Amino acid sequence: MEETTKQTAERQLGTTTFPLARIKRLIKEDKDISLISTDATFCITYAAELFIEYLVSEALDKAKQEKRKSVFYKDLAKVVKDVEPFEFLEDVIPTTMTLKAAIEKRKQVLNEDTPAKKQKTDPIQEEEDEEEDEEENKMEEDIAMEDNAEQKELKN
Structure with a gap:
């Protein structure tokens, strides 16, 4: 130095x-x-x-x-x-690293379980995502019910 x-x-x-x-x-x-x-x-x-x-x-x-x-x-x-x-x-x-070590490391990365990754996510974000999914499902059900009602009216 x-x-x-x-x-x-x-x-x-x-x-x-x-x-x-x-x-x-x-x-x-x-x-x-x-x-x-x-x-x-x-x-x-x-x-x-x-x-x-x-x-x-x-x-x-x-x-x-x-x-x-x-x-x-x-x-x-x-x-x-x-x-x-x-x-x-x-x-x-x-x-x-050796080629063998690199291949093993790559296999580990590729074989990681997705549930383990989900555990690392933010629980608040997961809750918000679930709420959004529920809202989307409800909207889809409402649309399906409206479509059924329209089809019944057309048949009558």
């Missing part, structure tokens, strides 16, 4: 490692953003650099725990799994 701090301190004020033009192009890919100032682009670029620096320093700590100097994918995956600010990256940097 000290080496990274030295590198950050040695950086010239107002400069970034990432090219601003490329970051600006990435930002403009968002259809909601039509214009972005140079200052805003700089801030986003610098924030991205700090984010990556933090992610890599945490991964380096994981590598050092295993007495290595090189950071591997598994170190990044452990950081994403263990460090709360990086949890949103679980889909992007998942932990690796």
Whole structure:
């Protein structure tokens, strides 16, 4: 971490490692953003650099725990799994598993019982849904009775 701090301190004020033009192009890919100032682009670029620096320093700590100097994918995956600010990256940097484990996990997901899922739902919402169902059934019965009455009148 000290080496990274030295590198950050040695950086010239107002400069970034990432090219601003490329970051600006990435930002403009968002259809909601039509214009972005140079200052805003700089801030986003610098924030991205700090984010990556933090992610890599945490991964380096994981590598050092295993007495290595090189950071591997598994170190990044452990950081994403263990460090709360990086949890949103679980889909992007998942932990690796064997093919057999992946197949077993997929089977478990596919074989989950639907009643177990219903237990997790909100009981108030379930009650409201039941009331709506009852109202719909009553309306259908009323319509059916009206149709029967109309048919009897037509027969007479």
